[in-house]
Amino acid sequence: MGRSPCCEKAHTNKGAWTKEEDQRLIDYIRIHGEGSWRSLPKSAGLLRCGKSCRLRWINYLRPDLKRGNFSDEEDKVIIKLHSLLGNKWSLIAGRLPGRTDNEIKNYWNTHIKRKLRSHGIDPQTHRPIKGSIAVIHSKTVPSQLSTVVTVSPQNGAVDNSFTIRPKTDISSDNVASTSGTTTDEDIRQNGDCYYNDNSGDRELNLDLTLGSGSTSLVRSGGRSGNGSSADSKPWWDPVTAARLSLL
DNA sequence: AACCCGAACAACCGCAAGCCA
DNA sequence: CTGGCTTGCGGTTGTTCGGGT
Numbered sequence: 001m002g003r004s005p006c007c008e009k010a011h012t013n014k015g016a017w018t019k020e021e022d023q024r025l026i027d028y029i030r031i032h033g034e035g036s037w038r039s040l041p042k043s044a045g046l047l048r049c050g051k052s053c054r055l056r057w058i059n060y061l062r063p064d065l066k067r068g069n070f071s072d073e074e075d076k077v078i079i080k081l082h083s084l085l086g087n088k089w090s091l092i093a094g095r096l097p098g099r100t101d102n103e104i105k106n107y108w109n110t111h112i113k114r115k116l117r118s119h120g121i122d123p124q125t126h127r128p129i130k131g132s133i134a135v136i137h138s139k140t141v142p143s144q145l146s147t148v149v150t151v152s153p154q155n156g157a158v159d160n161s162f163t164i165r166p167k168t169d170i171s172s173d174n175v176a177s178t179s180g181t182t183t184d185e186d187i188r189q190n191g192d193c194y195y196n197d198n199s200g201d202r203e204l205n206l207d208l209t210l211g212s213g214s215t216s217l218v219r220s221g222g223r224s225g226n227g228s229s230a231d232s233k234p235w236w237d238p239v240t241a242a243r244l245s246l247l
Numbered sequence: 248a249a250c251c252c253g254a255a256c257a258a259c260c261g262c263a264a265g266c267c268a
Numbered sequence: 269c270t271g272g273c274t275t276g277c278g279g280t281t282g283t284t285c286g287g288g289t
Contacts, residue, residue, distance in 0.1 A: 015282085016284095038273080087278065101277075102278095106257085107256090111254095252287090253286095256283085
């Protein structure tokens with residue numbers, strides 16, 4: 001069958017973009033807006049593949065990009081989101097205004113992976129690497145529909161604990177929804193979880209749902225165990241949540 | 248000064264999902 | 269429903285740069 005090539009390779013430039021090419025792309029998008037990437041290069045007078053134009057715009061030229069170093073807060077958000085979502089860079093990027101999936105992916109591969117390993121944590125599984133096992137205790141308080149999870153790393157790190165409770169028990173403050181994508185809408189529809197880090201005064205409301213095949217913090221059964229759905233799994237996973245607190 | 252090496256980041260590639268006629 | 273086209277995503281590769289020897 002074979003797919004038609006995304007562009008006429010013989011007549012397209014590759015490699016680093018020149019200032020002139022950047023300017024052409026910026027000017028064109030300023031006037032015509034984003035989209036129609038396939039036809040854009042020709043219309044804009046660029047000898048580039050549409051894909052390449054899109055990538056250049058999204059990852060480098062977009063005016064709302066933050067650029068510069070990642071803050072500690074952003075680090076934490078990335079790590080926590082990655083522990084829940086895995087390599088879903090676009091979803092993670094959607095929660096970090098001004099950051100792109102490519103940027104986060106690169107940052108993860110070059111900085112965070114190393115940082116986690118140095119703390120004895122496997123960056124892929126977010127579990128302690130053999131030899132630096134954390135002890136996880138959890139205590140559910142049914143009357144309050146909340147669970148207190150205590151994590152005691154054995155590698156000398158400071159103990160940590162946090163509380164998880166259904167989001168409806170708290171104020172309706174949400175993290176800013178920046179992407180406005182279907183995913184965010186799904187998140188709102190499918191449920192959410194409130195995450196409170198007891199070790200400090202910051203609270204991180206991840207407000208997430210997950211794709212298929214991952215561990216989930218999302219409600220999958222009755223919150224109070226009264227069997228409102230077929231399976232009786234808790235609506236959040238304390239082990240996954242515990243992993244978060246390690247970071 | 249020249250070389251090597253690793254870190255950082257930009258860009259490419261293949262694939263899959265979504266859209267639409 | 270089907271198939272072609274477009275767009276978006278994630279993995280990977282290529283390039284540049286800075287520090288060490």
